[in-house]
Amino acid sequence: MNENRTIKLVEIPIGGKGGFTWNRLHGEREDICEALLTDGADDRKEALQARLRKVDDALDRLMSGSYGNCSNCGAAIDESKLDIDPALGLCLDCWTSEHGPIASNLDSSDVFLETLNPFDTILLRTHNSEYRILLIDPKTGRALVEGGKYLVEPSEALVRGSAAPAYAFKPGVIGIGSRLEMWVEEQVLLTSLIKSVHVKHNAEAESVANLSAVH
Numbered sequence: 001m002n003e004n005r006t007i008k009l010v011e012i013p014i015g016g017k018g019g020f021t022w023n024r025l026h027g028e029r030e031d032i033c034e035a036l037l038t039d040g041a042d043d044r045k046e047a048l049q050a051r052l053r054k055v056d057d058a059l060d061r062l063m064s065g066s067y068g069n070c071s072n073c074g075a076a077i078d079e080s081k082l083d084i085d086p087a088l089g090l091c092l093d094c095w096t097s098e099h100g101p102i103a104s105n106l107d108s109s110d111v112f113l114e115t116l117n118p119f120d121t122i123l124l125r126t127h128n129s130e131y132r133i134l135l136i137d138p139k140t141g142r143a144l145v146e147g148g149k150y151l152v153e154p155s156e157a158l159v160r161g162s163a164a165p166a167y168a169f170k171p172g173v174i175g176i177g178s179r180l181e182m183w184v185e186e187q188v189l190l191t192s193l194i195k196s197v198h199v200k201h202n203a204e205a206e207s208v209a210n211l212s213a214v215h
Contacts, residue, residue, distance in 0.1 A: 020188070021086050022062055027190050028087075028163075029055045031179060035193075051087070051167075058087040070094050084169045111174040111197050113138045113159065121200040124180065128192040131180075133159060141172065145182060148191065158183040162194065 032052045036045060061067040068077055070091035077091050088095075111122065113135065122133040124147070131147030134154070141159040145151050162178035163169040174180055180191045 018062055018067070021067070021082075022059070024086050024188060024190075025055050025059050025062075027188075028179075029059075031190075031193075054087040054089065057089055061089070084171060085163075109176050109197075110170070111199060113141055113172045113174070116199065117202050119202045122174065123198040123200065124174070124191070124194060125196045126180075126192045126194050131191065133157075135159075145184070148189075150189065151184070155184055157189075164193075 029052065032048050032055065036048050036052070057071070058067065061069075061071070068079070068082065069075065070077055071089045072094040073091065075091045075093075077088055081088055081092070116122075116135055116138045118135060118137065120135050120138070122131075122135065124131040124133060126148075129148040131145060131151070134144040136142045136144065141161075143157055143159050144154040145157040145159070146154045151157075159174075160181045160183060161169055161171040161173050162175050162180045164175065164178040167178075169181070170178070174194065174197055176194050176197060178194055180194060182189045182191075
């Protein structure tokens with residue numbers, strides 16, 4: 001499948017920031033549908049189907065003009081929360097009232113960018129491609145990234161974080177089973193699901209000049 005589908009979608013019925021959100025939601029929708037076809041676990045399918053309903057509801061709200069407002073009380077949803085999860089349909093008060101406090105879904109295998117050092121290198125293998133990420137500023141996620149179909153040479157990018165289908169976005173975290181989100185030239189790039197992550201720390205990482213070979 002096209003890993004960079006959020007950049008290459010042909011028809012976007014909404015302009016501006018709404019079009020950017022439309023791309024993100026449609027990219028996730030395609031990934032969920034693919035996972036539903038290949039995942040045999042019933043409990044996993046239930047979670048995926050629940051997430052698919054949330055994504056579809058968000059797309060409907062975009063088309064109707066009500067996106068960004070709580071579907072329960074009508075109050076505006078914090079934009080920073082929508083940046084993290086564009087399918088969010090409830091404000092914080094209504095979400096907490098309905099579901100209780102939001103729990104974190106961190107895993108012991110997750111890589112936290114803020115714990116790494118400048119010029120550490122992340123070797124990332126996804127279901128479809130391999131990436132080499134040279135961190136310039138771990139706190140902001142600024143990096144040089146090479147790999148996949150579109151980043152054929154090191155390109156400056158902003159590594160934002162990752163999310164697994166049916167789970168919330170984790171800023172500044174790279175997790176196995178998730179899709180990494182990066183911003184390249186003000187456009188979003190989502191990888192396929194991550195299979196493995198390996199960090200080469202500064203002392204053993206290759207220089208920028210040697211980034212051309214992705215292992």
